[in-house]
Amino acid sequence: MIVAMQEHATEEQIDAVIEAMVEAGVGVHRTTGALQTILAGVGPTASLDLSKFELLPGVEHVHRISSPYKLAGRGFRPEGTVVEFRNGVKIGGNQVIVMAGPCSIENREQIFETARRVKESGGSFLRGGAFKPRSSPYAFQGLGIPGLQLMREAAEAHGLLVISEVMEISQIEPMLPLVDCFQVGARNMQNFNLLRELGQVRKPVLLKRGIAATIEELLLSAEYILSGGNYDVILCERGIRTYETATRNTMDIAAIPVVKKLSHLPIVGDPSHGTGRRDMVAPLAKAAVAAGADGILVEVHPNADKAASDAAQTLYMEQFDALMKEMRVVATAVGRTL
Numbered sequence: 531m532i533v534a535m536q537e538h539a540t541e542e543q544i545d546a547v548i549e550a551m552v553e554a555g556v557g558v559h560r561t562t563g564a565l566q567t568i569l570a571g572v573g574p575t576a577s578l579d580l581s582k583f584e585l586l587p588g589v590e591h592v593h594r595i596s597s598p599y600k601l602a603g604r605g606f607r608p609e610g611t612v613v614e615f616r617n618g619v620k621i622g623g624n625q626v627i628v629m630a631g632p633c634s635i636e637n638r639e640q641i642f643e644t645a646r647r648v649k650e651s652g653g654s655f656l657r658g659g660a661f662k663p664r665s666s667p668y669a670f671q672g673l674g675i676p677g678l679q680l681m682r683e684a685a686e687a688h689g690l691l692v693i694s695e696v697m698e699i700s701q702i703e704p705m706l707p708l709v710d711c712f713q714v715g716a717r718n719m720q721n722f723n724l725l726r727e728l729g730q731v732r733k734p735v736l737l738k739r740g741i742a743a744t745i746e747e748l749l750l751s752a753e754y755i756l757s758g759g760n761y762d763v764i765l766c767e768r769g770i771r772t773y774e775t776a777t778r779n780t781m782d783i784a785a786i787p788v789v790k791k792l793s794h795l796p797i798v799g800d801p802s803h804g805t806g807r808r809d810m811v812a813p814l815a816k817a818a819v820a821a822g823a824d825g826i827l828v829e830v831h832p833n834a835d836k837a838a839s840d841a842a843q844t845l846y847m848e849q850f851d852a853l854m855k856e857m858r859v860v861a862t863a864v865g866r867t868l
């Protein structure tokens with residue numbers, strides 16, 4: 531259930547409503563928007579008589595949530611979520627944020643050179659996998675925490691933020707001081723134990739859509755994190771598996787406006803995994819910006835042809851620089867900055 535408080539409701543009135551909801555056996559999640567406070571009640575609300583809450587002082591209206599996800603739905607934060615980071619970087623606001631870096635962190639020189647070039651071109655985040663989910667157990671599996679320490683150093687030297695994939699619960703704690711944002715990969719979108727644990731941390735999580743997941747399943751996975759009280763979730767469209775084989779995955783651009791309509795959470799487009807081909811990354815990145823994405827996650831490498839993973843979809847640094855300029859034009863055309 532959603533209880534929308536009146537614009538000028540007092541703290542006492544809000545507290546009284548929360549108390550009544552808790553008394554009725556409902557878990558309460560509160561969000562304070564620019565205009566009003568919204569209280570989302572989760573749990574056994576089906577049998578509750580909602581009119582009882584409607585009559586409480588300070589309440590504007592009460593309604594049931596028909597979707598299976600309660601906190602990820604637009605109704606919880608009608609004006610949209612803005613996730614804030616150090617350095618004043620915000621995802622979900624007017625500015626489109628760019629996260630760029632190699633698929634995998636490989637060595638010091640590679641990650642420092644990438645950081646320098648990403649910053650120079652106007653990126654905000656340095657990305658790079660330290661723990662890699664590879665289809666083959668014989669493929670490069672990543673450098674682990676020492677790799678992440680290198681990326682943190684490189685990011686700090688160039689004023690960038692850090693995003694990296696977490697694959698299992700035991701990695702959360704050692705990663706916490708090294709990342710600004712956790713990435714949950716497509717293969718782990720339905721690793722519910724991991725999602726629950728990430729609901730307990732107070733650090734943003736970028737949740738990628740699974741390769742065979744519907745948008746509703748993506749939002750339900752986000753719900754696992756939100757229901758733990760971590761409301762800083764960013765969604766990511768990275769392509770899904772269809773019968774089309776011309777590209778590695780089928781980048782579902784439509785998912786961007788669909789998510790915007792259904793949810794308050796920001797959404798980022800990943801045209802690298804979305805296409806799997808270097809020559810298709812730029813057109814899909816621009817399409818994602820045009821469709822309303824709040825950010826772009828893209829793989830770049832100073833020696834892209836020799837990248838230890840995902841080389842075929844990794845941009846040369848010059849291509850990235852050119853793409854940044856083109857995306858800026860698209861962003862301006864749709865009333866945003868980049």
Ligand code: PEP
Nearest residue numbers: 633715716717738768803
């Ligand atoms: C990645 O970002 O390098 C990655 C492994 O992505 P995904 O989980 O989307 O395959």
Ligand code: MN
Nearest residue numbers: 633829839840
């Ligand atoms: Mn990759």
